[in-house]
Amino acid sequence: MSNSRIIPDFFIDQLLRKSKKDGFIESEVYFGSNQSSQIQIHNHEVTTYESSDTSGISFRGRISEQMGYSFSESFSDKSADFLITKARENCIALEEKERETLFEGQKNYPEVNNFSQALADKPIHFFSQLGLELEELILSRDSRIVAVDHLYISRNSGTELIRNTLGLHCLSSYNLLNLYVDCRCVSGTQTKNGYYLWAGRDPNQFNISEIADNVVERSVQKLGATAISSGKYPIILDSRAAADLLDSFCGIFSAETVHKGFSLLFGKINEKISSEILNIRDDSVFSRSLYSSPFDSEGVAGQSKALIENGILKSFLHNRKTAAVDHVFSTGNGFRSGYKGSINVSPTNLYVTEGQKEKAEMMRSMYSGLLITDLSGLHAGTNSISGDFSLSCEGFWVKTGVIDRPVDQIVVSGNFYSLLQSVLDISKDLYLLPPHDNGSIGSPSLFVEGLTISGE
Amino acid sequence: MLNRSTVERVLIAALTSGGDFSEIFYEETKTSGISAVNGIVEKATSGIDLGVGIRVLNGTSSIYVFSNDIREENLIRLAQEASAELYSAPQGISFLLSRRRDYAVRDYSVNPLAIRQDRKAELLRHSSNHAMNFSNLITQTSASYSDSERNIIIANSEGNYVTDRVLRARVAIQSVATLKQEKQTGYKAPGIVGGFERIEQLNLEEIASDASRIADTMVKAKPCPSGRFPVVIGNGFGGVIFHEACGHALEATSVGIKASVFTDMLGKKIASDIVTAIDDPTLDGEWGSYRIDDESVLPRRNLLIKNGILTGFLVDRLGGRRMNADPTGSGRRQSYRYAPTSRMSNTFIDSGKDTHDQIIADTELGIYAAKMGGGSVDPSTGEFNFAVTEAYMIRNGTIMEPVRGATLIGKGSEVLMNIDRVGNDLELEQGVCGSVSGNVPANVGQPTIRVSEMTVGGYEE
Numbered sequence: 001m002s003n004s005r006i007i008p009d010f011f012i013d014q015l016l017r018k019s020k021k022d023g024f025i026e027s028e029v030y031f032g033s034n035q036s037s038q039i040q041i042h043n044h045e046v047t048t049y050e051s052s053d054t055s056g057i058s059f060r061g062r063i064s065e066q067m068g069y070s071f072s073e074s075f076s077d078k079s080a081d082f083l084i085t086k087a088r089e090n091c092i093a094l095e096e097k098e099r100e101t102l103f104e105g106q107k108n109y110p111e112v113n114n115f116s117q118a119l120a121d122k123p124i125h126f127f128s129q130l131g132l133e134l135e136e137l138i139l140s141r142d143s144r145i146v147a148v149d150h151l152y153i154s155r156n157s158g159t160e161l162i163r164n165t166l167g168l169h170c171l172s173s174y175n176l177l178n179l180y181v182d183c184r185c186v187s188g189t190q191t192k193n194g195y196y197l198w199a200g201r202d203p204n205q206f207n208i209s210e211i212a213d214n215v216v217e218r219s220v221q222k223l224g225a226t227a228i229s230s231g232k233y234p235i236i237l238d239s240r241a242a243a244d245l246l247d248s249f250c251g252i253f254s255a256e257t258v259h260k261g262f263s264l265l266f267g268k269i270n271e272k273i274s275s276e277i278l279n280i281r282d283d284s285v286f287s288r289s290l291y292s293s294p295f296d297s298e299g300v301a302g303q304s305k306a307l308i309e310n311g312i313l314k315s316f317l318h319n320r321k322t323a324a325v326d327h328v329f330s331t332g333n334g335f336r337s338g339y340k341g342s343i344n345v346s347p348t349n350l351y352v353t354e355g356q357k358e359k360a361e362m363m364r365s366m367y368s369g370l371l372i373t374d375l376s377g378l379h380a381g382t383n384s385i386s387g388d389f390s391l392s393c394e395g396f397w398v399k400t401g402v403i404d405r406p407v408d409q410i411v412v413s414g415n416f417y418s419l420l421q422s423v424l425d426i427s428k429d430l431y432l433l434p435p436h437d438n439g440s441i442g443s444p445s446l447f448v449e450g451l452t453i454s455g456e
Numbered sequence: 457m458l459n460r461s462t463v464e465r466v467l468i469a470a471l472t473s474g475g476d477f478s479e480i481f482y483e484e485t486k487t488s489g490i491s492a493v494n495g496i497v498e499k500a501t502s503g504i505d506l507g508v509g510i511r512v513l514n515g516t517s518s519i520y521v522f523s524n525d526i527r528e529e530n531l532i533r534l535a536q537e538a539s540a541e542l543y544s545a546p547q548g549i550s551f552l553l554s555r556r557r558d559y560a561v562r563d564y565s566v567n568p569l570a571i572r573q574d575r576k577a578e579l580l581r582h583s584s585n586h587a588m589n590f591s592n593l594i595t596q597t598s599a600s601y602s603d604s605e606r607n608i609i610i611a612n613s614e615g616n617y618v619t620d621r622v623l624r625a626r627v628a629i630q631s632v633a634t635l636k637q638e639k640q641t642g643y644k645a646p647g648i649v650g651g652f653e654r655i656e657q658l659n660l661e662e663i664a665s666d667a668s669r670i671a672d673t674m675v676k677a678k679p680c681p682s683g684r685f686p687v688v689i690g691n692g693f694g695g696v697i698f699h700e701a702c703g704h705a706l707e708a709t710s711v712g713i714k715a716s717v718f719t720d721m722l723g724k725k726i727a728s729d730i731v732t733a734i735d736d737p738t739l740d741g742e743w744g745s746y747r748i749d750d751e752s753v754l755p756r757r758n759l760l761i762k763n764g765i766l767t768g769f770l771v772d773r774l775g776g777r778r779m780n781a782d783p784t785g786s787g788r789r790q791s792y793r794y795a796p797t798s799r800m801s802n803t804f805i806d807s808g809k810d811t812h813d814q815i816i817a818d819t820e821l822g823i824y825a826a827k828m829g830g831g832s833v834d835p836s837t838g839e840f841n842f843a844v845t846e847a848y849m850i851r852n853g854t855i856m857e858p859v860r861g862a863t864l865i866g867k868g869s870e871v872l873m874n875i876d877r878v879g880n881d882l883e884l885e886q887g888v889c890g891s892v893s894g895n896v897p898a899n900v901g902q903p904t905i906r907v908s909e910m911t912v913g914g915y916e917e
Contacts, residue, residue: 261595
């Protein structure tokens with residue numbers, strides 16, 4: 001998209017002024033805009049091209065003890081009336097005991113680098129061409145590859161601005177390139193599918209040969225997979241699978257979840273909740289991540305904090321409201337999911353810190369067991385409250401410390417809280433998932449004591 | 457609101473540098489939402505989504521652009537940019553927007569958006585209290601209410617100019633039961649199309665009790681055993697099994713690019729003889745129904761499987777071009793932010809002849825999956841997984857003790873063949889289906905069915 005939307009400063013000024021006149025004690029405007037281009041490649045053609053330019057405004061304002069929200073994607077006078085009327089109506093409906101208040105801002109915010117001019121300057125067709133070459137490469141890598149079913153390349157960029165009646169003014173911009181590719185391979189009557197995700201900001205690091213190697217390997221290595229007998233086995237969760245699992249359960253560290261009684265970590269600060277070798281951090285500004293948050297959606301500066309340190313629970317993730325309840329400071333984790341959302345608690349770059357060993361070394365010490373590389377159905381097979389999970393998975397049987405054969409059509413079951421306790425070893429292959437709104441979830445591979453496998 | 461001459465100019469602009477079909481989708485959706493935890497209303501928001509999506513097709517290539525800057529000069533610029541992406545020449549297509557129709561009907565008395573949020577809050581408080589008072593094991597509840605009024609215009613270079621307005625509302629209640637360190641949840645989320653009076657007709661007390669009953673039962677349950685068992689799947693939301701394991705693989709989204717296990721299987725046997733399956737967006741007043749699809753094709757009842765034989769796919773315009781087939785009125789999208797693609801509506805396995813009780817009585821040892829949670833599927837392999845939210849052991853033809861934490865996995869093609877009993881108690885239940893064109897309301901459904909053998913993942917040690 002050629003020209004991005006301009007910040008509607010006039011509309012924002014008008015809205016904040018009007019809200020004061022209409023009886024709001026304090027009020028705030030959050031503006032978000034996003035530009036994206038996406039291409040899909042299939043069968044040697046760019047089959048779809050999508051491009052967008054959208055923006056919207058969220059208004060929140062406090063009347064007596066309650067903070068009402070509203071949003072709009074149109075910036076007309078009529079919309080301003082709508083935003084104020086609806087926010088007021090929402091204030092009346094609310095009965096929160098803990099008061100949500102606005103923040104005047106801080107003197108200093110961390111420097112971040114979420115934007116690459118080089119990426120912004122590349123025409124999207126540069127990536128179409130690379131995508132077409134990538135499809136060719138994948139198809140020619142291995143005779144068992146029959147199709148590249150999905151190949152998407154997208155570039156997103158955006159701006160967010162927060163302004164309020166206390167003088168807060170926070171502005172930041174980002175852009176990012178994402179790739180999703182999967183390929184299908186066939187051997188005999190068996191069909192297998194593997195996917196690969198890539199995210200980056202430097203167009204020169206978009207290495208199609210490496211991407212092809214990765215997706216081909218992730219697909220063909222599954223051929224010949226069979227189930228194993230049901231039973232309890234020692235497990236190594238490969239870094240990507242471990243990160244996916246952590247992503248599903250990291251809500252337990254949110255003070256909001258804890259306060260509502262939906263996390264079993266309630267009352268466990270400074271208690272041992274995991275294996276001593278386990279450390280989990282949330283770093284708003286993390287050099288290895290593709291996205292750092294200089295401030296959260298309340299204007300609180302990004303911070304680095306330990307959640308679990310040598311097995312001890314050190315802190316929850318807080319926004320301003322939950323921090324007030326616990327008599328601590330906000331950890332800078334008060335985020336909205338865009339202009340349609342209200343302030344919640346969300347992680348930034350939340351990850352398990354690396355151990356000392358190579359994954360291969362860890363497999364040797366496991367000797368025999370299961371290496372799980374792919375977990376499916378995480379949105380359904382996990383109970384975020386009890387910590388129970390029961391997930392369809394794929395991976396490899398490890399025999400005498402090395403990969404023996406691929407395994408599929410099995411279910412791994414366990415409990416996330418127990419799993420934290422049963423981590424035996426951690427490798428040094430930290431994998432960060434492509435960034436979500438405020439950062440990346442990541443983990444190295446984890447060697448854990450027995451988990452239950454349902455198979456044959 | 458866009459006026460018709462703007463729409464016409466944008467459609468023409470979208471064909472300036474090639475393209476054989478152009479379409480504009482305008483949407484203005486008002487929404488409101490409110491939620492309560494433990495009966496205390498803690499979040500309330502209201503909003504307006506407003507934007508336009510412009511699509512240009514050329515053969516099987518598709519260009520889609522969207523924006524919420526709906527000034528005519530911006531839309532024309534976007535349309536021209538979209539067309540330029542085709543690197544082709546204009547095809548001299550001319551049209552008049554003569555096929556005009558307004559599909560909006562007055563199917564409601566009270567627009568949910570006109571009801572004040574504090575009145576909706578009262579519903580949530582009442583339901584939450586009811587859920588909390590179900591038993592002393594219920595320790596938390598969360599309840600939410602959301603509604604929307606979606607106003608759309610769809611026009612295209614075939615001369616269609618259609619408008620529609622759809623009202624929806626949904627209530628969700630989740631109960632948490634606690635027993636020592638164990639926590640289990642129960643969840644119910646009925647949805648309606650139409651006016652607020654249909655929300656008031658819902659028996660929210662019963663719905664809240666049911667959510668609590670599931671949580672209360674499951675927290676006392678033992679872990680589910682692992683292994684291969686006959687599985688009886690309950691009616692209603694049990695239909696998610698068909699939705700995931702088969703429905704998605706029948707969408708042109710995967711069939712059109714030959715990425716589905718059912719590609720080239722039309723007329724072939726893909727399920728046991730007692731299975732007949734239907735997708736029907738024309739059912740009156742149902743959650744997954746619509747009067748016109750999101751690319752202005754009239755919906756119709758689609759017979760997918762008849763007595764085990766594959767008889768049809770779900771096809772959108774672009775998918776139809778890839779498959780050489782007519783669209784089936786299955787083009788749907790969450791909003792103007794998505795190009796439409798083939799999606800399910802109200803999808804169900806049709807009623808058979810057995811009763812629920814007979815099916816249980818004829819099962820010596822197995823799992824009764826009374827309520828299903830969500831799941832996912834890989835359409836290219838047909839491999840799926842589902843969570844079971846309420847399950848029991850069946851022993852000697854009787855439903856016995858509850859078991860928790862069960863997951864069902866398998867391959868769609870195998871499970872369809874292994875359905876050996878189909879009950880006569882068809883029911884539909886509301887869900888939200890997520891796929892490439894976003895989240896759309898969809899009903900899943902089935903009578904009680906039995907699968908002769910499935911892998912059940914539990915964690916009994």
